[in-house]
Amino acid sequence: MPNPAITFQHVHKDFYLQEDRTFKEVIPNLLRGKSLTKKYTVFHDLSFEIREGETVGIIGKNGAGKSTILKLIAGVTYPTKGTVAVRGRVAPLIELGAGFHPELSGYENIFLNAAILGMHKKEVEKELDQIIEFSELGEFIHVPVKKYSSGMYMRLGFSIAIHTNANILLIDEILAVGDFKFQKKCLDRLHAIKKDRKKTIIYVSHNEESVLDFCERALLLQNGKLIKDGDPRSVLSEYHTL
Amino acid sequence: MTFLKTLVFPFTHYKYLLLQLTQREIKARYKQSFIGYAWVILNPLSQLLVYSFVFSVIFRFSTNNIPYIIFLYAALLPWGLFQGSIFTATQGLVDNSSLLRKVAFPREIIIYAIVLAKFVDFFISAIIFSLFMMILHVPFSTTSLWVVPLLAGQLLFTVGISFIFSTSNLFYRDIQYLANLLLMLWMYMTPIVYPLSLVPSQYVWLYKLNPMVGFMEGYRSALFHDPFEWTIIVWSLGIAIVIFFVGFFIFKKAERTFADVA
Numbered sequence: 001m002p003n004p005a006i007t008f009q010h011v012h013k014d015f016y017l018q019e020d021r022t023f024k025e026v027i028p029n030l031l032r033g034k035s036l037t038k039k040y041t042v043f044h045d046l047s048f049e050i051r052e053g054e055t056v057g058i059i060g061k062n063g064a065g066k067s068t069i070l071k072l073i074a075g076v077t078y079p080t081k082g083t084v085a086v087r088g089r090v091a092p093l094i095e096l097g098a099g100f101h102p103e104l105s106g107y108e109n110i111f112l113n114a115a116i117l118g119m120h121k122k123e124v125e126k127e128l129d130q131i132i133e134f135s136e137l138g139e140f141i142h143v144p145v146k147k148y149s150s151g152m153y154m155r156l157g158f159s160i161a162i163h164t165n166a167n168i169l170l171i172d173e174i175l176a177v178g179d180f181k182f183q184k185k186c187l188d189r190l191h192a193i194k195k196d197r198k199k200t201i202i203y204v205s206h207n208e209e210s211v212l213d214f215c216e217r218a219l220l221l222q223n224g225k226l227i228k229d230g231d232p233r234s235v236l237s238e239y240h241t242l
Numbered sequence: 243m244t245f246l247k248t249l250v251f252p253f254t255h256y257k258y259l260l261l262q263l264t265q266r267e268i269k270a271r272y273k274q275s276f277i278g279y280a281w282v283i284l285n286p287l288s289q290l291l292v293y294s295f296v297f298s299v300i301f302r303f304s305t306n307n308i309p310y311i312i313f314l315y316a317a318l319l320p321w322g323l324f325q326g327s328i329f330t331a332t333q334g335l336v337d338n339s340s341l342l343r344k345v346a347f348p349r350e351i352i353i354y355a356i357v358l359a360k361f362v363d364f365f366i367s368a369i370i371f372s373l374f375m376m377i378l379h380v381p382f383s384t385t386s387l388w389v390v391p392l393l394a395g396q397l398l399f400t401v402g403i404s405f406i407f408s409t410s411n412l413f414y415r416d417i418q419y420l421a422n423l424l425l426m427l428w429m430y431m432t433p434i435v436y437p438l439s440l441v442p443s444q445y446v447w448l449y450k451l452n453p454m455v456g457f458m459e460g461y462r463s464a465l466f467h468d469p470f471e472w473t474i475i476v477w478s479l480g481i482a483i484v485i486f487f488v489g490f491f492i493f494k495k496a497e498r499t500f501a502d503v504a
Contacts, residue, residue: 015502016502071343071501074344074345074346075346076342076343076344076345076346076500076501077498077501077502078498090346092344092345094344095340095343095344098340098341098343098344098345099340099341099344099345101266101270103269103270103273103274104266104269104270104273108269111262112262112263112265112266115258115259115261115262115263116259116262116341116345116347117345118259118345118347119258120258121258144273144274
């Protein structure tokens with residue numbers, strides 16, 4: 001059996017919402033002894049394990065905590081209680097091109113974005129041609145990305161993320177990338193990666209068909225609890241009864 | 243991880259990211275401007291001309307045989323580095339909030355990159371300054387080398403303050419406005435446009451508590467071969483080290499919540 005790639009143990013996650021943002025509101029509340037923040041619990045006691053090479057879909061209504069799971073795996077946020085253990089490097093295919101600088105060219109942004117995703121100079125140089133080729137940007141690669149259409153922007157972001165040597169991919173509604181043809185190309189690439197079984201893929205989407213088609217396992221979240229864990233078909237039918 | 247390891251981690255494991263983010267700061271700033279990077283020189287130069295007009299033609303401070311423009315430049319340049327770094331770094335985390343929510347890396351790299359980029363600008367201006375000194379026949383002395391440790395101290399101080407301000411600004415945006423106000427006041431509370439000798443003697447001990455006084459006086463003593471006032475220099479370096487570690491501690495402590503508030 002493959003090693004675990006991601007382990008959540010009794011994860012409890014609270015957010016503190018700053019409600020009173022202005023002086024005028026803060027002072028009266030301080031005088032009344034009211035707390036400045038409001039606690040909001042996303043997870044009470046969440047435990048699961050994902051093994052290397054698995055492709056797992058996460059299903060749940062808006063606000064069920066899907067994005068929070070991805071953030072916990074990416075290591076940008078931390079559990080309030082419990083532990084999250086991740087083995088290997090994570091490439092988030094969320095908010096593609098989040099680190100792009102609009103004034104820099106696509107070419108310059110490849111190096112910047114790849115560095116943000118944890119690549120070294122040599123690794124970037126090795127993948128450079130393939131990144132440019134996959135993005136299908138052609139000569140536009142030397143144009144500042146602020147001139148790009150949203151599709152071009154996404155294509156470059158996707159292409160960089162997919163060429164990192166990360167072994168865990170986080171995918172959030174990615175299939176809104178570019179036009180139909182490019183979407184298919186992305187999906188084909190993801191299928192190829194999946195077949196390799198070298199990378200672990202966590203997939204979040206509201207598109208049930210793509211979850212059925214793509215994932216071999218699904219987790220169903222409701223109100224911060226894991227209520228079903230199994231093959232996508234049975235998990236989705238449970239989801240419909242909610 | 244031990245403390246020391248945490249401290250050097252960005253420089254050992256994230257060198258390439260640090261380099262890339264620094265380049266981004268430098269490259270992006272003057273894109274789509276006609277003369278581009280020349281602004282790095284033109285900006286301080288024009289500022290310098292304005293100040294030297296006001297303070298050497300109108301106010302006429304006495305600066306002991308050193309041309310006023312050189313006297314001014316020796317402090318205005320490092321002050322510009324200090325002010326520019328803090329001004330940009332205060333907004334550094336807010337400006338990069340999309341990164342904070344997405345990818346994990348030691349967040350202090352964002353601050354280091356901003357300060358490094360400002361240092362590159364400073365370095366270019368410093369070369370121009372050296373040319374000025376030669377043209378105006380100000381003799382170079384070997385004591386000038388003291389500028390290096392003084393600058394290192396100033397940078398530690400800068401980074402420490404940047405840590406504190408950028409973290410606070412992520413929680414409350416008031417900090418960026420307060421920082422501007424503070425920096426403006428601070429400049430006039432530091433001997434930059436005027437010599438330290440003009441400060442009334444009964445307040446001078448209080449005035450010298452400002453750590454930037456030691457740095458600015460230090461630069462001038464080093465460049466113009468004047469005697470060093472070691473007590474204020476040691477004070478400044480001491481405060482710089484303390485502020486750096488306090489800032490680092492606060493920053494790393496708050497770092498875990500950055501993505502939740504960004």
